[in-house]
Amino acid sequence: MAGESRSVLVTGAASGIGRATCERLAGNGWQVLAVDRDAAKLAWAEGEAAIATMAADVSTEADNARMAAEAEARFGGLNAAVFNAGITGGGSIDDLPFAAFQNVIAVNLFGPVLGVKAVLPLLRRRKREAAGGNGDAAIVVTASTMGIAGDSENWAYGTSKHALIGLVRSLSRELGWEGIRINALCPGPTKTGMTGMIEDVAPAHYDLLKRQVPLQRWAEPGEMASVIEFLVSPAASFVNGHALVADGGAVVGTGLLAPATGAAKVIPGAINK
Numbered sequence: 001m002a003g004e005s006r007s008v009l010v011t012g013a014a015s016g017i018g019r020a021t022c023e024r025l026a027g028n029g030w031q032v033l034a035v036d037r038d039a040a041k042l043a044w045a046e047g048e049a050a051i052a053t054m055a056a057d058v059s060t061e062a063d064n065a066r067m068a069a070e071a072e073a074r075f076g077g078l079n080a081a082v083f084n085a086g087i088t089g090g091g092s093i094d095d096l097p098f099a100a101f102q103n104v105i106a107v108n109l110f111g112p113v114l115g116v117k118a119v120l121p122l123l124r125r126r127k128r129e130a131a132g133g134n135g136d137a138a139i140v141v142t143a144s145t146m147g148i149a150g151d152s153e154n155w156a157y158g159t160s161k162h163a164l165i166g167l168v169r170s171l172s173r174e175l176g177w178e179g180i181r182i183n184a185l186c187p188g189p190t191k192t193g194m195t196g197m198i199e200d201v202a203p204a205h206y207d208l209l210k211r212q213v214p215l216q217r218w219a220e221p222g223e224m225a226s227v228i229e230f231l232v233s234p235a236a237s238f239v240n241g242h243a244l245v246a247d248g249g250a251v252v253g254t255g256l257l258a259p260a261t262g263a264a265k266v267i268p269g270a271i272n273k
């Protein structure tokens with residue numbers, strides 16, 4: 001592929017991880033179609049020669065068809081697709097209305113399913129045309145550490161992200177035969193639009209989340225973009241069906257972290273009895 005420009009579609013591109021991914025890939029020679037339902041917030045990409053934008057709602061079949069048609073018209077195919085758009089959906093099983101759960105599933109799970117269906121013909125064609133039929137084709141979905149571990153009052157979001165990893169593992173078996181790779185990125189706490197209010201509105205919770213990370217900090221969106229870039233690149237040519245956790249080491253532990261000072265572990269009173 002040396003000397004050829006590769007093309008990628010990125011959803012949830014108006015802010016956070018999606019925006020950082022667009023910027024990073026465009027900066028490294030990719031042609032990018034940046035998609036978000038929030039048209040106004042896509043204005044950051046104005047004047048970026050390698051980035052085209054479009055407003056679309058990933059939860060609808062019609063908008064996913066429009067996204068694919070736009071990529072086809074602009075690039076004549078796709079080398080990669082990053083299904084990253086997502087919403088939160090916190091609330092207990094008693095409190096969260098079923099309609100809110102349906103909305104979380106529609107965006108976080110149906111979105112990537114409809115997206116994969118829509119872009120597969122473009123990935124297949126580009127792969128056929130490139131490198132004597134051996135071009136690399138890659139799909140990445142943004143899951144979460146909440147797709148690997150559970151959390152209280154976050155069941156709707158967690159369910160959607162667990163299902164996404166199931167989708168990735170299943171489709172890796174189905175599409176691998178064609179040489180199309182599909183992987184999930186599982187970010188830990190990352191400073192984005194989704195989490196931005198936590199520091200202001202609930203500083204104690206912000207600090208608690210930080211202290212659960214051995215690296216003792218939140219990630220920057222660019223630290224997720226670099227992992228996505230790896231997953232869509234030929235450098236990851238044998239990585240398929242993987243859920244890559246980028247969380248500073250948070251989910252591999254017990255949740256009971258010693259403070260950075262090295263002093264004794266802080267054990268919540270309820271557990272200490």
Ligand SMILES: NC(=O)c1ccc[n+]([C@@H]2O[C@H](COP(=O)([O-])OP(=O)(O)OC[C@H]3O[C@@H](n4cnc5c(N)ncnc54)[C@H](O)[C@@H]3O)[C@@H](O)[C@H]2O)c1
Binds near residue numbers: 036057189
């Ligand atoms: N920030 C974190 O700590 C964190 C942790 C784990 C996983 N994630 C995941 O990362 C992904 C990106 O989120 P982020 O943290 O960058 O948040 P963000 O809010 O900054 O970005 C998400 C973007 O998705 C867009 N979007 C939402 N619903 C959409 C729809 N129906 N159609 C099109 N666009 C839509 C929003 O407008 C927004 O621009 C999400 O899937 C999220 O679940 C984030």
